[in-house]
Amino acid sequence: MSVRFSPDACPGCGEPLRPKYSTYRSGTRGLLFPLGLLGGMVAVIALLWASFWCAFALTNALFADANLPRRDMGFLAFLFQIPMVVLIVWVARTGWGWLHRLPKKFAAGCETCSWTGPCKVYEGERGA
Secondary structure: OOEEEEOOEOOOOOOEOOOOHHHHOOOEEOOHHHHHHHHHHHHHHHHHHHHHHHHHHHHHHHHHHHOOOHHHHHHHHHHHHHHHHHHHHHHHHHHHHHHHOOOEEEEEEOOOOOOEEEEEEEEOOOOO
């Protein structure tokens, strides 16, 4: 996992900042993190509800004239539901990963000079 700091060098003396994990692991996240979690939970519940409704509507539209028993119609709706749930899970995992790559703020200090100040840490970025 890659870790990047902002600022990456001490503003006082220019030495690179390399805080230990124990320093920044309990850093605070911005307001976007809890809003994203709450919005994501609401979105996943709404998407699951909509996918169930759409699966039954699609099954009824395609097989209404087939005179199938309700049990068979339910099984066909379940088969339509599988790819929709897979897509919802993939979108939720992508959003979860994006939220956890948001920066954390913590108080950093330089070991060379006496500078202390706010610093952001970006964890888990791909390609960085």
